[in-house]
Amino acid sequence: MRLYEYEGKELFRREAIPVPRGKVACDVESAVQVAEEIGVPVVLKAQVLAGGRGKAGGVKVAAGRSEVPGLAAELFRLKISGFPVEKLLVEECLNIKRELYVGVSIDRVRYAIAVIACAEGGVDIEETARKSPEKIARVNLRVAEEMLPHQALYLAKAMGLKGAELRPAVDMILGVVRVFRAHEAKLAEINPLIITAEGKFVAADSRMSIDEDALFRHPELSQMGIEKRHEEGELTEREKKAREDGIPYLDLDGDIGMFPGGAGFGIMGIDFLVSYGGRPANFMDSGGGPTPERLAKMLALLEDNPNVVGIFGARFGGISRCDDFARGVVMFLKEKGLTKPMAMRMTGNMWQEGVRIFEEARKEHPEIFKNIEIYGIETPIEHVAKRAIELARARKEQGKK
């Protein structure tokens, strides 16, 4: 879960990491006010939960007071990776002499906390890491291992710092490791770490991501207003609706609706459809043990989506049982009805009961099943995927006539 730059900097400040003087502004007027408090020149930085801000024009320097309102208004009109700009961070301008990089993250291969430093900070750091890995210095810590000053000193020396530069660099490295640990971050990055012309070390930017699974034990973050948030940028109307119902859902640009069981098959099913010449309209996950109501809502998302021509359904009952699945589908068919053709397969835990529920409902209301083909364990899922594509094609042909 990403933090805004200003939130990360507040956490930095609490661990005595120097950050530029600055404040958050939510509109043009307060941006002007902050600029007056700090004194021009100031830098105006769009606050969004996405990278690529600089390249999107999200950072502006106002050399004089008169430039602030225009630049601030321009930034508030911007969208960066789908995120509207709702806040600006207005900060003092720094006289940059050097830009370094310091970052802390989880190394999942080594099961370690990796503290990384590089003499060349800035936006090209990944390029540097790829092309000249020898320029990246790192220390791996075990999960409960304390970072000792000499380890930070080695990193500072590896960045080519000397003499009076070493002490402030060591303090900053130890500080960012403390920030990382104190709030259970997955990432804490100072990029760039700036040495000013006056010789001061300042964290000019912060990039932080928190382990949202550990938020329950960090009341200090909720006190700062840091709570679970979505990071996908702009959502489509359907994605918003799905989110309200607690259904993981993404719109894709095809015409075959995916009505899968778990997330794993949700992803693999997309691969199957594409490799058989179909184009999936969405990704969806039912989550473990979905209720019939939730399953009905999932189907409604596809029925109401005008892009969806046909539906590919799959249920392998594990923790989520086939009888619940069948109840959800029947509930949807009775209450709302499916106008789009669907090929689906159902097997796994309680499949006999699932089949019985379908058969009973079909006897009672044969008309609600007229667009639906239900397969069982005897038919491989690959065939059902192909059948869904055929049904969607046939429907499209019908539409043309």
Place this chain on the structure above:
Amino acid sequence: MAILVDDKSRVIVQGITGGAGSFHAKRMLEYGTKIVGGTSPGKGGQQVHSAPVFDTVKECVDETHADVSVIFLPAQFVLDGAVEAIRAGIRTVVVIPEHIPVVDMMKIREEAKKHGSLVIGGNTAGIISPGKANVGIMPDIAFKQGRVGTVSRSGSLTYYVADTLSSFGFGETTCIGLGGDPLLGTTFEEVLELFDKDPDTRAVVMVGEIGGVYEEMTPPRIKTMAKPVIAMVAGVHAPRGKRMGHAGAIIEGAMGSAREKLRVLEEAGAHIAHTFLDIPVILSKLGV
């Protein structure tokens, strides 16, 4: 034979008095799994489906000589539960819940390494050795005893693979759900090593998916294994996910994309299956 769990495994359920713990304890018992006890602090002395309940894992292990534990606790209690189990002498700990904090899983893994135990998960469907023991939440209908070992990150994909292996007559020695959490207690590479040593396992099917590093860690093992590995990776056509800062890219490089995973697996000598139906075809060609 099988790996990690078999008909001799003595299994306990941590959180046996809860809804999920009790429901799945019953299913596991019905399958023939030796559920010898369970834990729930404050409920010691009770019984669930004839299994005795203890306050602590230590008492439970002392009394029942259990060697496998399956955890049905809320995520925030898994650190305590798993470490207690490891310290009490449990050899294999299966973590069913998802969303285990990363720091907690790192601590659990360190403790497991120290004691020579193995932690599977979190967010796993469990382990099943068909015909012998079912530890977790997997639907037994999909599984038949046989000669292929399988390991997968996703529950639903595990069932499809098992279903395919069963209907084509290969069956499985053991099927392991590695888990869907971002940091896992055990890696693909470690499971491949176990399967390689198991005399009854003739080949291994591993099913990966987009994201993470565990598939990319396997090539050195695959290259030295005596048994063939069939690999599948979901997410070749998935929309590109979000990335995690520069540090993630510096540490993990190109790792994470389905195509990159397939590339390194194929280069290491794994046989790539694009659909479930490819698996029996490959196995037949290999004479498994």
